[in-house]
Amino acid sequence: xxxxxxxxxxxxxxxxxxxxxxxxxxxxxxxxxxxxxxxxxxxxxxxxxxxxxxxxxxxxxxxxxxxxxxxxxxxxxxxxxxxxxxxxxxxxxxxxxxxxxxxxxxxxxxxxxxxxxxxxxxxxxxxxxxxxxxxxxxxxxxxxxxxxxxxxxxxxxxxxxxxxxxxxxxxxxxxxxxxxxxxxxxxxxxxxxxxxxxxxxxxxxxxxxxxxxxxxxxxxxxxxxxxxxxxxxxxxxxxxxxxxxxxxxxxxxxxx
Amino acid sequence: xxxxxxxxxxxxxxxxxxxxxxxxxxxxxxxxxxxxxxxxxxxxxxxxxxxxxxxxxxxxxxxxxxxxxxxxxxxxxxxxxxxxxxxxxxxxxxxxxxxxxxxxxxxxxxxxxxxxxxxxxxxxxxxxxxxxxxxxxxxxxxxxxxxxxxxxxxxxxxxxxxxxxxxxxxxxxxxxxxxxxxxxxxxxxxxxxxxxxxxxxxxxxxxxxxxxxxxxxxxxxxxxxxxxxxxxxxxxxxxxxxxxxxxxxxxxxxxxxxxxxxxxxxxxxxxxxxxxxxxxxxxxxxxxxxxxxxxxxxxxxxxxxxxxxxxxxxxxxxxxxxxxxxxxxxxxxxxxxxxxxxxxxxxxxxxxxxxxxxxxxxxxxxxxxxxxxxxxxxxxxxxxxxxxxxxxxxx
Numbered sequence: 003x004x005x006x007x008x009x010x011x012x013x014x015x016x017x018x019x020x021x022x023x024x025x026x027x028x029x030x031x032x033x034x035x036x037x038x039x040x041x042x043x044x045x046x047x048x049x050x051x052x053x054x055x056x057x058x059x060x061x062x063x064x065x066x067x068x069x070x071x072x073x074x075x076x077x078x079x080x081x082x083x084x085x086x087x088x089x090x091x092x093x094x095x096x097x098x099x100x101x102x103x104x105x106x107x108x109x110x111x112x113x114x115x116x117x118x119x120x121x122x123x124x125x126x127x128x129x130x131x132x133x134x135x136x137x138x139x140x141x142x143x144x145x146x147x148x149x150x151x152x153x154x155x156x157x158x159x160x161x162x163x164x165x166x167x168x169x170x171x172x173x174x175x176x177x178x179x180x181x182x183x184x185x186x187x188x189x190x191x192x193x194x195x196x197x198x199x200x201x202x203x204x205x206x207x208x209x210x211x212x213x214x215x216x217x218x219x220x221x222x223x224x225x226x227x228x229x230x231x232x233x234x235x236x237x238x239x240x241x242x243x244x245x246x247x248x249x250x251x252x253x254x255x256x257x258x
Numbered sequence: 259x260x261x262x263x264x265x266x267x268x269x270x271x272x273x274x275x276x277x278x279x280x281x282x283x284x285x286x287x288x289x290x291x292x293x294x295x296x297x298x299x300x301x302x303x304x305x306x307x308x309x310x311x312x313x314x315x316x317x318x319x320x321x322x323x324x325x326x327x328x329x330x331x332x333x334x335x336x337x338x339x340x341x342x343x344x345x346x347x348x349x350x351x352x353x354x355x356x357x358x359x360x361x362x363x364x365x366x367x368x369x370x371x372x373x374x375x376x377x378x379x380x381x382x383x384x385x386x387x388x389x390x391x392x393x394x395x396x397x398x399x400x401x402x403x404x405x406x407x408x409x410x411x412x413x414x415x416x417x418x419x420x421x422x423x424x425x426x427x428x429x430x431x432x433x434x435x436x437x438x439x440x441x442x443x444x445x446x447x448x449x450x451x452x453x454x455x456x457x458x459x460x461x462x463x464x465x466x467x468x469x470x471x472x473x474x475x476x477x478x479x480x481x482x483x484x485x486x487x488x489x490x491x492x493x494x495x496x497x498x499x500x501x502x503x504x505x506x507x508x509x510x511x512x513x514x515x516x517x518x519x520x521x522x523x524x525x526x527x528x529x530x531x532x533x534x535x536x537x538x539x540x541x542x543x544x545x546x547x548x549x550x551x552x553x554x555x556x557x558x559x560x561x562x563x564x565x566x567x568x569x570x571x572x573x574x575x576x577x578x579x580x581x582x583x584x585x586x587x588x589x590x591x592x593x594x595x596x597x598x599x600x601x602x603x604x605x606x607x608x609x610x611x612x613x614x615x616x617x618x619x620x621x622x623x624x625x626x627x628x629x630x631x632x633x634x635x636x637x638x639x640x641x642x643x644x645x646x647x648x649x650x651x652x653x
Binding site for chain 2: 016017018019022024026027044045046047048049052053056057060070073074076079081082083084085086088089090091093094095097098101105106108109112113116117119120121122123124125126128129130131132133135136137138155157165166167169170171173174175176177178179180181182184185
C-alpha cells in the first residue's frame with residue numbers, strides 16, 4: 003500500500019510540474035487553505051473546500067487507486083482524477099475573495115503570480131506556425147496530393163515523421179504500420195518498421211521483399227537515408243521529391 | 259459560403275434552439291442567452307449519444323450514415339420544440355426564455371443593466387477579451403501537434419469519407435474489431451457529422467473550426483460560473499439581487515458584479531499559463547481542444563461546478579424547483595460519455611463527492627437519491643460498456 007501511495011505522489015508531482023519548478027499547485031493549495039479558513043457560505047464550502055479536499059484524499063488513497071485502476075483497466079489515466087480539482091476555478095474564486103476591495107492591484111498581482119508559477123502554453127515545442135488550413139506539415143499534404151489514387155486505396159511506406167499526418171489528410175492512403183510503432187512503451191514489433199526505421203542502413207533486398215508483401219505502391223524515404231543499394235535497382239523509380247523526401251514508385255506493381 | 263451557413267446552423271442555431279427546452283423549466287432569474295446556449299450544447303451532445311452509440315454497437319454497415327440520419331431528425335425535432343416553447347411563452351406574455359432575468363425587471367431595467375454591465379470594469383473586460391482573442395488567434399494561426407490525432411481526427415475523417423464508425427483501424431487503414439473503450443466515446447463522430455453537413459474536411463473542422471467554437475463556449479461557461487458566484491443570486495435571504503446591477507452582502511466584498519471580469523481574466527490567465535505539465539486540463543484545453551477528453555476537462559467538469567452552484571442556490575429543499583437544471587445535469591452526464599469512457603466514471607466521482615459533502619453539510623440525505631437518479635445515464639453507459647467489453651465470455 004505504501005508503494006501505491008508513493009506512486010500517487012509521483013503522479014501528482016509530474017502533473018503539477020514540480021520537477022520543472024512550476025508552482026501553480028502551491029498557489030492552488032494556498033488558496034484552498036485560505037478558503038478553508040474564511041469561506042462561510044455552507045454550499046460554497048462544500049464545492050470549493052470539502053469536495054476538492056475529499057478528491058485529493060481519494061487520489062492519494064492506495065485502496066481507491068487500486069479500485070480505479072482495476073475498473074478502468076488502465077493506470078496511465080489516473081492523473082485525470084486531478085481534473086476534478088479544477089485548480090483554476092477554485093484558485094480564481096479564492097484569489098478574488100482574498101483581494102477584497104483591492105480589485106485592480108489584486109488582479110495585477112494574481113496575474114503575475116500565475117505567470118510566475120505557471121508555464122506559458124504557447125512556448126511548447128509542439129506548437130508551431132500553421133502551414134495550411136489542415137494544420138498539417140505541408141510536405142505531408144504535398145506528398146499525398148502527388149500519390150493519392152483517383153479511386154480505391156493504396157498502401158504507402160513513409161518515414162516516422164510523416165506517420166501521424168498522412169492519414170489525417172487522406173484515408174485513401176493506408177500504412178504498413180502506424181503510430182503504435184512509435185510509442186516505445188507499447189512495445190509492438192513490426193518487421194517492416196524494423197527494416198525502415200531501426201536499421202542503420204536499409205538492407206535493400208530484404209526491405210524490398212517486405213514492402214512487396216503488403217504491397218506498398220510507393221515508398222517515401224528521406225533524401226539522406228542510408229541505403230545499401232539504390233531502390234531503383236530493384237524495380238522502383240523516383241516518382242518525385244517534396245522537400246527532403248524522395249518518393250519512389252514500385253514499377254513492378256504497375257506492370258502486374 | 260454554403261459551408262459557413264451550414265456551420266452556423268449546426269453549431270449555433272440548432273444548439274441554441276435545443277437549449278430553449280430546458281430554459282423553459284429554469285426559473286426566470288437564472289435564464290440568460292449563455293445558459294440557453296450551454297444547455298443546448300449539452301442537450302445536443304446527449305441526443306448525439308442516443309443516436310450514435312447504438313449505431314456503433316449494433317449496426318454493421320454504414321453505421322455513421324444511420325447515426326447521422328437519426329441525429330439529424332432528433333436535433334431538428336428538439337430545435338423545433340425549443341422554438342415552439344419560445345413562441346408559446348412570448349404569446350402568453352411570460353418572462354422570456356432567453357433573457358428572463360431582464361424581462362422580469364422590464365425593458366428599462368434591461369437597458370440600464372446593459373449600460374451598467376461595463377461601468378467601472380471596462381479595463382478588466384477589455385483585458386479579458388484581448389486574452390480570449392489571443393487564444394483564438396493562436397488556435398487558428400498555430401498548429402498544435404498531438405499524437406492522439408492520428409487516432410481521433412482520422413476516425414472523424416474515416417466517418418466522413420467512408421460513412422462508417424470504428425470499423426476501420428485509423429492508424430493504418432486495416433479492418434478491425436470493435437474497440438469498445440474508444441467506440442462508445444463518439445465525440446469524433448460528432449465532429450464528423452459537422453464535417454459532413456458543412457462539407458468541410460474533418461481535419462480542418464477538428465483543428466480550426468472546433469477551437470473557434472469550443473474555446474468561446476468554454477469561456478461562456480466560465481462566465482456563467484462567475485455570474486453564479488458574483489452576480490444576481492439569492493441565498494437564504496442573506497443577499498438581495500439588484501436586477502442588472504451589483505449585489506451586496508453585509509460584511510463581504512466578493513459578491514459584486516465588478517468581480518466577474520476579474521474572475522474571467524484570472525481564468526484566461528490560468529489557461530494560458532496552466533501548462534505546468536502535459537497532463538493538466540488547461541494544457542489539454544489549448545493544445546488539443548478538439549478531442550473529447552479536452553472537452554471533459556474544460557467544459558464537462560466545470561459545468562458540474564456551475565450546476566452545483568445553481569441547483570442549490572436557493573437552498574437544498576428548494577433545489578428541485580428548477581427542473582430545467584436537472585435536465586441539463588442529465589445531459590452533462592450523457593455528454594461525459596460522448597467525450598470519453600473514463601470521464602463517465604470521473605463525473606460520477608465528482609458528483610458523489612460533492613453530493614456527499616452537501617448531504618452532510620445540509621443534513622439532508624435525500625440529495626443523495628436525487629443526484630444518484632441524475633447519474634442513471636452513467637450507470638447505463640457503464641453497464642453497456644461492461645457488457646460489450648466482456649460479452650465474449652458468454653459465447
